[in-house]
Amino acid sequence: MKKIINKPENVVTEMLDGLAYVHSDLVHRVEGFDIIARNEQAAGQVGLISGGGSGHEPAHAGFVGDGMLSAAIAGAVFTSPTPDQILEAIKEADQGAGVFMVVKNYSGDIMNFEMAQELAEMEGIEVASIVVDDDIAVENSLYTQGRRGVAGTIFVHKILGHAAREGKSLAEIKDLADKIVPNIHTIGLALSGATVPEVGKPGFVLAEDEIEYGIGIHGEP
Template sequence: MKKLINVADNVVEEMIEGMVMAHPDRIKRVEGTNVLVRKDAPVDKVAVISGGGSGHEPAHAGFIGRGMLDGAVPGQMFTSPTPDQVLECIKATDSGKGVFMIVKNYTGDVMNFDMAAEMAGMEEIKVESVVVNDDVAVENSSFTTGRRGVAGTIFVEKILGAMAEEGKSLEEIKAYADKLIPQIKSMGMAIKACTVPSSGEESFHLEDDEMEIGIGIHGEPGIRKEALKPVKGIVEELMDKILAELDLSDGSEIALMINGMGGTPLQELYVIAHDAHVYLKDKGIATHKTYVGDYMTSIDMAGFSLSVIKLDETSKKYLDAPADAIAWREV
């Protein structure tokens, strides 16, 4: 294993401290916790928070900032943050108008965020949440009941964060969030598995001429292994599966995310963007915006995921709203 680290057990701690040192004007750490929040938190509005195991950077702490998240809770590597850590994030961001939690559909995340919400309720803090389940590859996995939450989560953070920034109430954000989730679908693949620092081993193995279709973001393998083929065919397969679950017959616009898994060159992501746009044009589907880069990774996995959101007037408005977060780049 080759990694630019000091001691494997200290990676998460040193990463969190490094983020604060690099961006002291944007984020701060809640003392005695792994919780990161906006420098100006709490802000007089509904707070929007998220979190999950480390290893997915820049998600989620990289999306803390005006117009996106007010706080994020990094757990240990590929491990859900504990309920008490999530509670500290809720308390640090609440301004009295409530806290909205964006949770990826993994058993540990759902359980621990729900427990934190119950604990917050005992302290008379209003909390609502939504569970993101955008991955169309598998219905159940070793990490989930139902579909996994993957890179489409970033669309949720952007749109709901902008709603909160505008001053929408907790109830308004919850009502729209429930409508938004079914409109986001994702699927990914890999040509090389990730290596978790503590183990030093690949999470699964691929030969040089193989690829894995339908991978998750915790290093888990996908639905099948097969011979590597040109990216055009891979894009077509993933997009066929994604679009089969989105009714675009009304001529709706979409936004597209080509998400790197941590070890994929930007050059290759733009080749993927090319083929995805050719595919969508041939299908007569209008693309409002395209996001290309690392948004939700799996440490150093080589591969990519595609996420598509069917836009309505509300989601388009808030996707286009300004945001100032470390890892967010306006298109």
């Protein structure tokens, strides 16, 4: 895999700055945080946030916009965002009707988003969430805590984002999320291994005549 990268340690910052620059009419980067947020959101509308480790672009920053996410938090490459970053995104998304979090079934994401939710509620912001676990291939993998949230998460963003735009309440969005997530199923395949920029080499190697069918999001078998 070949990429244009100036310095591996700057890849997340430069990605966010570039996205905010190119789409400055729609989104902005929250100053001092690795967050992309919408420029405009109707008052009284439920905010919708998601996030996770970088390296899965355009998820999640690329799905911030009308009828989808209010804000997205970018962690370091393949690393969960920290609670303080998530809390700031909650504040950015809050328009007085509460904030709904779309969280993927990864131990670090779950822990940090839950901590941020507790901090937000201490500040008087109502928060609810759903854990997405659409990957059907790695349920019994030794490398994960169960089914991970993968590409199906985008459908969750879109369906819940539309509901928020239509003026649904936080409770109604939570009820909708609980209904749709068990019905979203994904399986992944790889033609080659992913390369973490600061590692500089693929996580695994496949022969020219091989694919990995049923691979997890970080190369889990």
